[in-house]
Amino acid sequence: MLIAYRLGDRAVFMYGIAKSERENIDPDELLTLREIGSGWLEANTEQLELAVKEGLVKEIDYGN
Numbered sequence: 001m002l003i004a005y006r007l008g009d010r011a012v013f014m015y016g017i018a019k020s021e022r023e024n025i026d027p028d029e030l031l032t033l034r035e036i037g038s039g040w041l042e043a044n045t046e047q048l049e050l051a052v053k054e055g056l057v058k059e060i061d062y063g064n
Contacts, residue, residue, distance in 0.1 A: 002030075004037025012040040012057075 002025075004012040014033050015025070025033070043051070051057045 002033055002037075004034075004041050006041045010041065012037060 001016040002014040004014055014037050017025070040057075048057070048059075052059050
């Protein structure tokens with residue numbers, strides 16, 4: 001499981017695989033996921049609200 005995380009701010013689930021399906025991800029895939037994760041961590045409130053509204057992401061509140 002890969003999670004983009006900024007301490008005290010937000011965490012974004014990026015990618016999950018079962019080891020029985022695939023041993024690891026390729027270096028180029030990891031680079032792409034890092035770029036995507038960075039974008040989500042830098043997104044402002046309006047961008048995140050729009051992404052949730054459009055169904056691009058799903059917000060999970062802490063404790064749920």
